[in-house]
Amino acid sequence: MAEPLKLNFSAPRRGMPPKHFADFTVDERVEKLAELGLPKFRAKQLAKHYYQHLTNDVEKMTDIPAEKRAAVKEALFPDLMTPIRQTSTDDGSTTKSLWRLHDGTLLESVLMRYPGRATLCISSQAGCGMACPFCATGQGGLDRNLSTAEIVEQFRNASAQMEAEGGRLSNVVFMGMGEPLANYKRVIHAVRQITGQDGEGFGLSQRNVTVSTVGLAPAIRKFADEGLACTLAVSLHTPDDELRDSLVPVNNRWPVSEVLDAARYYADTSGRRVSIEYALIRDKNDQGFRADMLGRKLHQALGSKVHVNVIPLNPTPGSEWDAAPKARQDEFVRRVIAQGVPCTVRDTKGDEIAAACGQLAADERESA
The missing domain is CATH 1.10.150.530 (DNA polymerase; domain 1)
Structure with missing residues (x-):
């Protein structure tokens, strides 16, 4: 019997940076x-x-x-982040930045430009301890939590880049490296600065900030009580505990029912619709019966306060995990919608520059 995947909530292995x-x-x-x-x-x-x-x-x-x-x-104002590499794709509309931190830790962020808006995918940890086997960051493990300033500096740098281009940063998604709610206090402090008004922050609307989690149910409830109007995104990836125990090992601690209960509490408390993230993986979680089950469970738990984002998997080199075929993806979306739950396919960007979180850092480590 294979040894079970282990989650890592332990203290960081490296020292935190100087205060900023x-x-x-x-x-x-x-x-x-x-x-x-x-x-x-x-x-x-x-x-x-x-x-x-x-x-x-x-x-x-x-x-x-x-x-x-x-x-x-x-x-x-100590120097926290040194740029190592920046790569672009999608005719220059997607830019991925790799940074080296004070202790040699590698950090990634991705800036995605769309007509009329620009979104920054921000990292909250260097690495990740959640051990999801299909994720490049999860495969690499957790180096350490990022400081508040290391999170905020990703936003400031991207904002300055957009300003130099004559645009502005309009959205932030905490969907880069790491589990945001496992670095809770620093992420909340960063969100308050990103959204702070009247000289106390960058002034971005809270409604334009999305915080993602693999399902740390108590932290979701705590996040709901912060009084923020951010969007909560739950990386569910399958509606059944049997498969989710292996796809998202934190499910062994907080199963699907607890995660959806916490998500409902967030929706009721914040008044915001919850986003369910579902990476569609060939022959793993793309079956029709799972689409039906997902739709039923979400409709029952969250009613109209939910939306499903189907994400075509961005496979990592040499991985057994691959994206579901287009026809199966379309059928999956159709069946979720048939259960009364809105469902769309996320517009993926940056496949050819290793834009799945953790890929660029992994490439840099291998070439060092």
Whole structure:
């Protein structure tokens, strides 16, 4: 009998980065500045540069006294991320960035441009401990949690890139490397800065932020109580516990019924429709009876407060996991809809640049 896959909720193996402006609360920033002999109002000046002007280059903050800038940089704006590689596809509309963090950890983010909008797929952990066997990140395991600033810096960098192109970043999805709700406090702190208004964040609408999870039911309920209007996306991938125990090993702790109960609580509390993510895998979870079961269970648990995103699997090199044939995909969608649940196929981008989360980092490790 094969050894069961093990989940990794353990402490990170590597040290966290130095504290950055985005890691501190407003009061902590004021305290830090006081240590440098700077008055309280400088914190608002720094916030304006960071959130509105999208810069963390203290030398460009000319309203900060010149003799204090080096100290401000050291105390509040340490270098966290070094760009390693950037690749593009889809006629330049999809850009994947690979970053090296202070401890050598690799981090990925993907910027996807569509007509009239641009979406950033953001990572919340370096690696992932959820051990889903069809996911490149899950195969690599968990390096460590990202700091709040390492999450926020992905957003700031992408926003600055879009601004340089004459556009703007309109959506964020926490669907990159890692399980967002396993790094709960830092993800929530990052979301509040991404969506903060009046000088306390970048001002993105909460409705344009999606937080994904494989189904950490207690954390879903906690997220519901935060009072945010974000979209919750649950990576379900199959409606039955028997298969999900192996596809999404966290199901051994929180089975489908508990996950859907928590999702219903989120929908009722937030007023937001829940998105169900379903990676369609050839001969694994693409059967008609599973489409029927998925539709029935979702309709019963969530009624009209649910939408299914079918995702054609982006296979990793040498993997046994492959995308379902187009005809089977279309039949799957038809059968879910027949149960009264909206269901669409996600527009996939970046297949030829290894845009499935974890692929670029895996390639970099292998070539090092």
